[in-house]
Amino acid sequence: MVKVQVYVTLKEGVLDPQGSAIQNALHTMEYKEVQSVQTGKFIELKIEKTTDLEKRIEEMCEKLLSNPVIEDYTYTIEEVVS
Amino acid sequence: MKFAVIVFPGSNCDDDMVYAVTEGLNAEAEKVWYTETSVADYDAILLPGGFSYGDYLRSGAIARFAPVMTSVMEEAEKGKPVLGVCNGFQILLEAGLLPGAMQRNQNLRFICRPTELVVENNQTGFTAGYKENETISVPIAHGEGNYFCDEKTLKKLRDNKQIVFTYKSNANGSVADIAGVINEKGNVLGMMPHPERAASDILGSADGLKLFQSILNHWRESHVLTS
Numbered sequence: 001m002v003k004v005q006v007y008v009t010l011k012e013g014v015l016d017p018q019g020s021a022i023q024n025a026l027h028t029m030e031y032k033e034v035q036s037v038q039t040g041k042f043i044e045l046k047i048e049k050t051t052d053l054e055k056r057i058e059e060m061c062e063k064l065l066s067n068p069v070i071e072d073y074t075y076t077i078e079e080v081v082s
Numbered sequence: 083m084k085f086a087v088i089v090f091p092g093s094n095c096d097d098d099m100v101y102a103v104t105e106g107l108n109a110e111a112e113k114v115w116y117t118e119t120s121v122a123d124y125d126a127i128l129l130p131g132g133f134s135y136g137d138y139l140r141s142g143a144i145a146r147f148a149p150v151m152t153s154v155m156e157e158a159e160k161g162k163p164v165l166g167v168c169n170g171f172q173i174l175l176e177a178g179l180l181p182g183a184m185q186r187n188q189n190l191r192f193i194c195r196p197t198e199l200v201v202e203n204n205q206t207g208f209t210a211g212y213k214e215n216e217t218i219s220v221p222i223a224h225g226e227g228n229y230f231c232d233e234k235t236l237k238k239l240r241d242n243k244q245i246v247f248t249y250k251s252n253a254n255g256s257v258a259d260i261a262g263v264i265n266e267k268g269n270v271l272g273m274m275p276h277p278e279r280a281a282s283d284i285l286g287s288a289d290g291l292k293l294f295q296s297i298l299n300h301w302r303e304s305h306v307l308t309s
Contacts, residue, residue, distance in 0.1 A: 013232075014185070014230060015185070015188070015230075015255070017185070017186050017187070017188050017189075017190055017228075017255070018186060018190065021190055041139075064139070064143060064144075064147070065139070067140055067143070067176065067183050069175075069181075069182060069183035069230070069231070070183045070185065070230055
């Protein structure tokens, strides 16, 4: 079994209205050092280990977990002792 | 002519769609549950608004893989008219039947109000009943209607006249004021405003009814020889 952590973020050049709203709030709170805020999604999967594990994870990311028109994804794989 | 109104868990404009077709056009409409596997018996397919699957992950992302969608995509491929309104539009984008993607409204608010649309292209099977550049009043009701596509796609949409409706005053931040786009073939239309909520004067506007009427007329014209 492996634990897969998927991070989905907006592609560069795609406006992130939630990110800008959070940044404005942080500035209002006097955290003036904040230069940018990017929101995204975190998805954790537990997956049975297969030979084509990475290929299948990437398929899941491209078909469902992210929308390739506006989003990028990265992932990490970690062995879990069950 | 028989219309199918696809119902997903969380659809909430399906009755309004059926009403627009049956009361407004005096035509036949049936609701089709998302677990059905064929819509081949219908002449046009309507994907209604709502919050399919609670908008989980992304609006339309999960509905796009509902069992009925395989057949919807096949029929779209064959050239059958498919109209997606609001959440229906989001589903068509997620399914790749239309280019682009939706984002949260720029002001991060759910916007529900009548809007003025410009009919940019009346040379389609959905808009033949309108005049070119006609301004019509159709309500919007969405939190994620901020249409996005890259420059290359936008150019293609413009070159092929695929932008069918634009907002007179851009409420949600959409690229190029886009309110509705059609596929290259001209048989799949997606739009955020709700024509079914503007299907009768008692609703405040009957401007949306012409869209359904156009689908019916287009169908009659193409079937006049065979019937």
